[in-house]
Amino acid sequence: MDNDTSERLRRLRGAVPAKRHNARTVAALTGNPGCARRAVLDAAGVDKEQLARHVGFPAKFGQSQFAITRGNAFEAQVKANAFAELIRLLRETLELELNEVGQTDLEEVGGNTSQEMRHIRSRQKLTGAAADGESTFFDHPLLTLDVGGNTVYLEPDLVAFHHNGKFHVVEIKSFAVIDDQADGGKVAAAATQSAVYVLALRRLLGDDDAVSDEVVLVCPKDFSNQPVATKVDVRKQLIVLQHQLSRLSRIEKLVGELPPALTFDLAAGDDGKPTRSAAALTAALAEVEARYAPDCLAKCEMAFFCRKEASGCTATLGINVREELGGVETVAEALGLADGSLIASDSQAEAAAMLRTTAEIYGSVTA
Amino acid sequence: MTSPAEALERRIDELRAAVRKAVTAGERDRARELRKELRRLEDAWDEALDELADQTERPVKPVPRQAGPLLPLREQVHQALTLLGAPAAPRLIIAVHEAFHVGEIIPARLTSLRRDEERSFRTAPHSRPYYLCPALTADLLAPARGLLAVSTWPMANRVIGPLSPRVDFLISAIRLAGHLDRIPDPSTDARRLLWRFAANIPGAAPSAAAMTPAAVADAAEAELDIHRDSDRSHREAAAKRAREQLDDIEQLFGSRLRGVASTGS
Numbered sequence: 001m002d003n004d005t006s007e008r009l010r011r012l013r014g015a016v017p018a019k020r021h022n023a024r025t026v027a028a029l030t031g032n033p034g035c036a037r038r039a040v041l042d043a044a045g046v047d048k049e050q051l052a053r054h055v056g057f058p059a060k061f062g063q064s065q066f067a068i069t070r071g072n073a074f075e076a077q078v079k080a081n082a083f084a085e086l087i088r089l090l091r092e093t094l095e096l097e098l099n100e101v102g103q104t105d106l107e108e109v110g111g112n113t114s115q116e117m118r119h120i121r122s123r124q125k126l127t128g129a130a131a132d133g134e135s136t137f138f139d140h141p142l143l144t145l146d147v148g149g150n151t152v153y154l155e156p157d158l159v160a161f162h163h164n165g166k167f168h169v170v171e172i173k174s175f176a177v178i179d180d181q182a183d184g185g186k187v188a189a190a191a192t193q194s195a196v197y198v199l200a201l202r203r204l205l206g207d208d209d210a211v212s213d214e215v216v217l218v219c220p221k222d223f224s225n226q227p228v229a230t231k232v233d234v235r236k237q238l239i240v241l242q243h244q245l246s247r248l249s250r251i252e253k254l255v256g257e258l259p260p261a262l263t264f265d266l267a268a269g270d271d272g273k274p275t276r277s278a279a280a281l282t283a284a285l286a287e288v289e290a291r292y293a294p295d296c297l298a299k300c301e302m303a304f305f306c307r308k309e310a311s312g313c314t315a316t317l318g319i320n321v322r323e324e325l326g327g328v329e330t331v332a333e334a335l336g337l338a339d340g341s342l343i344a345s346d347s348q349a350e351a352a353a354m355l356r357t358t359a360e361i362y363g364s365v366t367a
Numbered sequence: 368m369t370s371p372a373e374a375l376e377r378r379i380d381e382l383r384a385a386v387r388k389a390v391t392a393g394e395r396d397r398a399r400e401l402r403k404e405l406r407r408l409e410d411a412w413d414e415a416l417d418e419l420a421d422q423t424e425r426p427v428k429p430v431p432r433q434a435g436p437l438l439p440l441r442e443q444v445h446q447a448l449t450l451l452g453a454p455a456a457p458r459l460i461i462a463v464h465e466a467f468h469v470g471e472i473i474p475a476r477l478t479s480l481r482r483d484e485e486r487s488f489r490t491a492p493h494s495r496p497y498y499l500c501p502a503l504t505a506d507l508l509a510p511a512r513g514l515l516a517v518s519t520w521p522m523a524n525r526v527i528g529p530l531s532p533r534v535d536f537l538i539s540a541i542r543l544a545g546h547l548d549r550i551p552d553p554s555t556d557a558r559r560l561l562w563r564f565a566a567n568i569p570g571a572a573p574s575a576a577a578m579t580p581a582a583v584a585d586a587a588e589a590e591l592d593i594h595r596d597s598d599r600s601h602r603e604a605a606a607k608r609a610r611e612q613l614d615d616i617e618q619l620f621g622s623r624l625r626g627v628a629s630t631g632s
Contacts, residue, residue, distance in 0.1 A: 082532030084567035099593050102529035110509030111623040134529040
């Protein structure tokens with residue numbers, strides 16, 4: 001990224017520190033690649049949650065405290081007694097040899113928990129793993145990933161090193177696998193998050209082949225606390241993620257098209273509230289095009305704002321509708337085309353024909 | 368407050384004295400009257416005593432739990448660690464204590480225990496027969512996260528190399544199995560504790576119900592054979608380093624790697 005662009009992004013963010021990414025937010029980047037608003041705000045490190053609150057659309061966002069506690073308790077249980085349960089599971093899933101039980105705790109370095117220290121030590125231990133062969137399990141290593149010019153620290157639950165020279169990312173999640181089936185959305189989210197770790201680990205080792213593109217997902221089985229391990233292929237997520245990250249670093253083009261004075265400065269005044277008015281920020285947001293989809297509600301802090309903005313548009317009805325009705329922007333337009341009160345342009349002809357047919361069938365059924 | 372029984376006792380004593388006086392004074396009729404009254408009171412006293420016994424019988428049950436061996440916390444932890452024979456996490460220490468002893472250990476108190484032990488050693492070194500101290504990591508000789516050990520153990524048992532967590536897990540399983548074999552009627556808690564080990568040792572037991580301590584010990588011993596030598600050499604080397612490089616306090620409580628910020632101020 002050149003200096004102009006980083007200077008430009010700094011100005012967009014204003015006089016506040018950049019919001020740090022984590023594995024979840026990096027994973028969420030892959031959610032809606034077409035959204036320029038999200039790309040710009042994320043690249044600039046704007047605190048989207050605060051921004052959304054300030055313009056009057058607070059998002060009830062983030063993990064519930066209960067979910068976090070449950071997740072931590074399950075992880076502690078699986079890792080208790082020298083990883084006893086994990087060792088059994090990974091011996092089955094990864095076919096670890098009996099002698100592969102070495103463990104390295106990377107959660108602190110001699111009582112020091114600073115991120116820099118932990119990262120240096122994680123790097124040391126992980127790059128040396130193949131040579132010394134002492135450890136098989138690396139507990140909470142701290143990895144880094146460059147996201148749009150900012151260094152993001154990432155902490156996988158566990159990295160396992162197999163005797164054939166492959167690293168496996170192990171992700172411990174507390175959602176249940178019932179009758180060998182888990183919630184598709186949750187698995188997808190876990191897979192994307194793990195893909196972020198795989199990518200970070202590959203960058204750290206400088207060797208793509210050293211890290212398996214299959215991650216191990218450890219979840220509770222059925223309605224018990226008994227853990228069960230499953231391999232999940234994250235190749236697809238990796239491709240999307242890599243594309244998305246390379247796109248972030250090509251943010252120049254997006255930023256270049258914005259008015260030069262644009263800023264989302266949230267700097268607080270004496271009363272602790274942002275000095276700029278909500279109206280000014282709303283106007284600034286309108287300068288950057290969003291691409292709202294119902295999916296956003298689960299992934300992006302700005303979603304409620306964008307949904308309001310997009311009300312009456314076909315996009316709010318979901319990606320499927322948006323794609324079926326290519327060229328038809330609003331719901332009113334679609335209804336007009338359906339009852340024949342609007343004449344379709346060339347680009348709308350196909351969608352218009354489909355709308356008319358649907359209207360006829362619907363009319364004949366309800367008549 | 369005097370209980371009815373006490374009041375009756377006093378009245379009985381008075382009556383007895385009165386009976387004696389009446390007999391010695393030759394007042395036969397009065398003596399007979401008083402004796403009748405005395406017998407009535409004695410029956411009432413018996414009844415009051417039975418009632419008293421009923422009242423105290425009910426709260427008798429929880430007494431053994433409260434009264435249990437009122438050992439200090441550090442003694443209880445020492446007992447559990449001695450049974451396990453290897454450094455252990457607070458959670459496991461509590462589980463062992465609950466399986467074999469009465470009373471409960473409050474997890475939060477274990478956290479402060481380690482600090483108290485270190486403070487006690489610093490103010491009066493070597494004044495106690497043993498100290499509870501953290502296990503040390505083999506590479507940095509720093510306190511290992513969440514593992515407690517006993518100061519009287521050899522240095523090599525108190526340092527933790529990469530293989531040591533698993534080795535200690537297997538040693539603890541063998542020790543637990545041995546202990547279960549010795550006690551005549553192990554509690555459900557105790558068997559459940561051993562099962563938590565057995566379930567994760569290859570070939571230890573087909574199911575919780577079919578588990579025998581001897582088979583668990585054999586299976587743990589078999590896996591231990593694989594790791595023992597490399598773990599031992601690693602730990603011995605680290606222990607040697609610790610004895611050479613660390614002072615008395617650090618040998619027990621570990622050396623801490625301080626951040627630049629904290630040494631700079």
